[in-house]
Amino acid sequence: xxxxxxxxxxxxxxxxxxxxxxxxxxxxxxxxxxxxxxxxxxxxxxxxxxxxxxxxxxxxxxxxxxxxxxxxxxxxxxxxxxxxxxxxxxxxxxxxxxxxxxxxxxxxxxxxxxxxxxxxxxxxxxxxxxxxxxxxxxxxxxxxxxxxxxxxxxxxxxxxxxxxxxxxxxxxxxxxxxxxxxxxxxxxxxxxxxxxxxxxxxxxxxxxxxxxxxxxxxxxxxxxxxxxxxxxxxxxxxxxxxxxxxxxxxxxxxxxxxxxxxxxxxxxxxxxxxxxxxxxxxxxxxxxxxxxxxxxxxxxxxxxxxxxxxxxxxxxxxxxxxxx
Numbered sequence: 001x002x003x004x005x006x007x008x009x010x011x012x013x014x015x016x017x018x019x020x021x022x023x024x025x026x027x028x029x030x031x032x033x034x035x036x037x038x039x040x041x042x043x044x045x046x047x048x049x050x051x052x053x054x055x056x057x058x059x060x061x062x063x064x065x066x067x068x069x070x071x072x073x074x075x076x077x078x079x080x081x082x083x084x085x086x087x088x089x090x091x092x093x094x095x096x097x098x099x100x101x102x103x104x105x106x107x108x109x110x111x112x113x114x115x116x117x118x119x120x121x122x123x124x125x126x127x128x129x130x131x132x133x134x135x136x137x138x139x140x141x142x143x144x145x146x147x148x149x150x151x152x153x154x155x156x157x158x159x160x161x162x163x164x165x166x167x168x169x170x171x172x173x174x175x176x177x178x179x180x181x182x183x184x185x186x187x188x189x190x191x192x193x194x195x196x197x198x199x200x201x202x203x204x205x206x207x208x209x210x211x212x213x214x215x216x217x218x219x220x221x222x223x224x225x226x227x228x229x230x231x232x233x234x235x236x237x238x239x240x241x242x243x244x245x246x247x248x249x250x251x252x253x254x255x256x257x258x259x260x261x262x263x264x265x266x267x268x269x270x271x272x273x274x275x276x277x278x279x280x281x282x283x284x285x286x287x288x289x290x291x292x293x294x295x296x297x298x299x300x301x302x303x304x305x306x307x308x309x310x311x312x313x314x315x316x317x318x319x320x321x322x323x324x
Contacts, residue, residue: 001153001161001194002315005322009038014321018313019106019120019129021045021066022053026122028310029317031059039321042067042115044102067114069105078108085111085136098132107132110299117320121304122313126170130294133301143296147171147183150278150291151194151319164281165191165198165265169274170292170303180222181229184267186295188233191265193322200226201244201263202237203273207253210240219269234258237267241277290319300324 016033018026021043030041031054043050043066054061069075075096082095082104090098098104103124109115120129134146149167156162167187172179180202188198202223206216216238223237236259243253243260250261268274282289290312294302300323302316 001163002318004195005318006036006038008322009318012324013040014116014324015040015042016117016119016317016321017042017044017067017106017109017115018317019044019102019118019124020122021050021102023122024053024057024059025308025310025313027054027057027059027061029313030064031061032310032314033317034061034064039317041317042109044069044106044109046070067105067109069100069102072105074112074114075099078105078112081112082108082136103128104132104136107136107301110301111136116324117300117302119302119304119313119317119320121302121306122308123306125306126292126303129301129303130171133294133297137298137301139296140298143182143186145172145175145179145182146294146296147175147179147186148292148294149183149187149190150289151190151196151293152278152281152285152287152289154285154287162287163191163194163196163264164287165194165196166274166278166281167267167295168271169268169278170271171294172271174270177218177222177225180219180267180269181226182296184222184226184235184265185230185233187265187267188230190293190295190323196264198233198265199259199263200233200235200265200267201239201259202226202235202267202269203241203244203277204238204269205240207239207243207260210253215269222267236260236263239263241266290315293319293323 147168148171152164154162191198204219219238243250244263247261254260281287302320
């Protein structure tokens with residue numbers, strides 16, 4: 001999968017800004033990207049501190065541009081743009097204070113076209129990565145929410161791989177029917193970017209009316225709305241996970257469905273089940289999990305786990321830049 005993404009980036013040069021330029025994991029990934037030559041890394045931080053951290057770790061970042069908010073020549077223009085974007089919610093002083101932080105500064109570098117994409121969260125919380133994106137990058141036309149998905153990949157002995165998409169496992173705590181619809185349609189788009197022909201299952205503890213309750217009704221109604229919004233997509237639900245992935249169980253519980261038993265894009269009803277579900281696939285199912293991939297924004301902004309390693313940073317950078 002990553003070979004394909006790298007070829008895409010070679011044909012479409014991109015740049016990505018890392019908001020935590022002194023972090024050893026970020027520096028290792030940036031040095032690796034520099035050596036690969038297919039994606040331009042940019043770092044946020046104080047130049048002496050970033051260079052010292054790179055030297056201490058033995059990472060070659062020579063030639064990689066480092067942006068220091070304190071000395072950035074375009075700061076006045078950046079402040080003015082941010083004041084306009086916040087429309088009275090932040091004074092110039094408030095904006096300047098926030099732009100001293102790597103998360104806001106890096107997001108504005110994307111907004112102003114200095115970088116194509118952003119990857120943060122090695123030390124910041126998810127909220128600290130998503131908040132500036134919502135305030136400054138904002139949602140795409142037609143989108144009302146930011147959602148997320150994980151791409152899960154499991155290699156097989158014959159050299160092929162199995163790819164799944166799961167959402168929302170990281171952002172929306174308890175989405176409404178309409179938010180589930182938007183999440184499902186965005187997940188289908190993301191799945192296609194990673195070579196998955198989406199077969200979308202709306203998951204529940206019920207399959208085709210076997211269970212009752214408000215939670216079931218929400219998923220069922222969302223599924224029907226999604227079908228109406230995207231009649232060309234393979235979408236079905238509500239269904240239990242076994243019905244979604246086992247052809248025998250799927251056709252027994254949901255006969256005639258083109259999705260039941262063959263699903264590869266899973267829409268969870270709320271964040272608890274989604275977060276638990278993808279981690280079970282990762283830890284017990286042997287899948288590598290890439291994400292969360294944020295969906296619905298005007299530019300690619302992605303969040304790292306604070307427990308990530310340098311290889312995850314490197315791969316998430318490739319994924320993020322490909323979304324441009």
